[in-house]
Amino acid sequence: MSERLLPLIRPIYETQTEIADARRAIDENGDLQARLDRQIRFDDQIVSELQAISLTDEQIERLENLLVENPAPEAVTAPPALELVPQLAVVVPPPPPAEPASHPTPVSPATEPVSPATPAAVVPETPESSGVPESHEPSPGEPKKDGATEPPTAGSEQAADKEEEKEEEPPRARPLTILAAVSIGIIATIALVAYLVWDQMNNSFSGKDQVTELLDSANTLNGDEFEAVSTNTANLKDWFFLKSDIRWFAVPREFADMQTLGCRVFKFKGADVGEILAKNGNLMFLFHPADLGVKIRRGKWTIVDGENWIGGVTGVEDCCFVMALKGKHKDMEDYLDKRGLSR
Amino acid sequence: MAGLNAPTAYDYVQALYRLLAVQSGSSSTAESTLKQIFLQAFQNAGKQLERLDFDGLFRSAYQSREAYPRKANPELNGWARKLHQLPEPERFSITLFCLEILPPATIAEITEATLETLAERVEKARNELNNHLS
Numbered sequence: 001m002s003e004r005l006l007p008l009i010r011p012i013y014e015t016q017t018e019i020a021d022a023r024r025a026i027d028e029n030g031d032l033q034a035r036l037d038r039q040i041r042f043d044d045q046i047v048s049e050l051q052a053i054s055l056t057d058e059q060i061e062r063l064e065n066l067l068v069e070n071p072a073p074e075a076v077t078a079p080p081a082l083e084l085v086p087q088l089a090v091v092v093p094p095p096p097p098a099e100p101a102s103h104p105t106p107v108s109p110a111t112e113p114v115s116p117a118t119p120a121a122v123v124p125e126t127p128e129s130s131g132v133p134e135s136h137e138p139s140p141g142e143p144k145k146d147g148a149t150e151p152p153t154a155g156s157e158q159a160a161d162k163e164e165e166k167e168e169e170p171p172r173a174r175p176l177t178i179l180a181a182v183s184i185g186i187i188a189t190i191a192l193v194a195y196l197v198w199d200q201m202n203n204s205f206s207g208k209d210q211v212t213e214l215l216d217s218a219n220t221l222n223g224d225e226f227e228a229v230s231t232n233t234a235n236l237k238d239w240f241f242l243k244s245d246i247r248w249f250a251v252p253r254e255f256a257d258m259q260t261l262g263c264r265v266f267k268f269k270g271a272d273v274g275e276i277l278a279k280n281g282n283l284m285f286l287f288h289p290a291d292l293g294v295k296i297r298r299g300k301w302t303i304v305d306g307e308n309w310i311g312g313v314t315g316v317e318d319c320c321f322v323m324a325l326k327g328k329h330k331d332m333e334d335y336l337d338k339r340g341l342s343r
Numbered sequence: 344m345a346g347l348n349a350p351t352a353y354d355y356v357q358a359l360y361r362l363l364a365v366q367s368g369s370s371s372t373a374e375s376t377l378k379q380i381f382l383q384a385f386q387n388a389g390k391q392l393e394r395l396d397f398d399g400l401f402r403s404a405y406q407s408r409e410a411y412p413r414k415a416n417p418e419l420n421g422w423a424r425k426l427h428q429l430p431e432p433e434r435f436s437i438t439l440f441c442l443e444i445l446p447p448a449t450i451a452e453i454t455e456a457t458l459e460t461l462a463e464r465v466e467k468a469r470n471e472l473n474n475h476l477s
Binding site: 004005006007008010012013016018019039042043045046047049050051053054055059060062063066067253254339340 | 351352353354356357360361364365374377378381382385392419421422423426437438440441442443446447448458459461462463465466469472473
């Protein structure tokens with residue numbers, strides 16, 4: 001049964017149960033294995049060429065503008081509508097259609113939440129509704145001031161005296177209030193410390209210094225060091241393999257289309273490091289993380305500041321990938337955010 | 344090899360554009376259809392990108408698959424051009440499969456097929472590409 005799914009086997013799909021089962025089923029069959037290898041090589045060509053078809057930044061911008069022209073109704077959730085440009089890159093879509101009810105007709109869901117809110121917003125404008133209750137019933141804490149309407153009685157005098165006494169007492173915070181305030185302070189402090197620790201952990205990783213040095217090694221480059229290779233990064237796997245038997249070459253899919261001018265492999269602290277000069281002047285470093293004692297999480301981006309170059313670092317398969325640009329920390333933050341790369 | 348990462352909205356949009364380009368054989372048609380499909384989904388999601396059914400974008404593309412007859416001279420080259428010449432639903436199935444944006448089970452669901460049927464369609468498409476078009 002599983003063998004019938006052989007046509008659907010691709011390395012990227014092997015995390016799917018059915019495909020993993022199919023993969024295991026053919027593992028012991030040499031013929032099927034050879035057929036699978038051919039199939040994957042064949043599909044690789046198609047995958048690579050399909051990735052070369054892309055909307056340009058300008059086209060993406062036009063699409064984003066289209067969304068801006070159709071913003072979400074204010075009453076629903078204002079914040080998402082305000083930053084649509086980063087949203088398009090950042091939003092990780094929800095899992096497959098969990099709620100069929102989330103596909104209503106185009107107009108009603110957008111307008112319905114607004115209409116109940118509108119009358120509510122209009123209410124204060126009607127003079128009767130706002131004025132009447134306040135003039136007749138003072139708030140509970142407020143002493144009655146219109147004594148002229150009622151003749152004073154003994155009971156009411158005593159009550160008035162008590163109220164006066166209360167007013168004269170200096171305001172004291174109740175113990176419960178103090179306790180609550182202190183608790184909130186402690187919780188806020190703990191949260192702040194936890195955030196700082198978390199932030200530190202997120203932005204740091206083992207071997208960060210090595211990456212910093214690697215970035216600084218680019219300060220003296222003049223471009224002559226590179227061999228001219230005009231293609232896109234997705235096509236460089238063979239080049240690096242032929243050049244230096246680098247088998248761990250991998251680039252994040254977001255950078256697969258990046259146009260290149262040149263490449264080189266150089267030794268850095270005894271390790272082979274691949275370096276790519278992009279057409280836009282940015283650099284990409286690739287190395288096997290274990291070779292430089294770097295431990296970096298896959299799929300998560302960390303920013304490393306060099307002297308002149310700022311690096312965005314992530315793990316891709318067995319490769320540590322560093323995207324470097326000249327600029328400031330904030331520039332790299334914007335750069336990663338624009339591509340929806342999570343940190 | 345890493346598995347499917349959680350694609351971003353950007354990835355979905357690019358993948359949909361590639362699929363529509365292969366289907367229509369025209370970059371301008373692909374762009375305008377993309378806008379149309381995306382805007383409709385955006386409206387359906389209450390104009391909130393977070394609630395947008397991104398898999399549904401491809402469902403819409405599948406439903407209109409027959410709207411794009413094969414062109415003698417599509418604005419495509421190489422394998423994309425050959426993909427365009429395939430009949431449906433093989434064209435849609437193998438293209439979406441090679442876009443590596445959705446798992447096969449979801450592609451099967453979108454194309455209203457079982458995994459086995461999807462496998463057959465993809466294999467048939469490969470054979471066509473190999474034998475008749477290359």
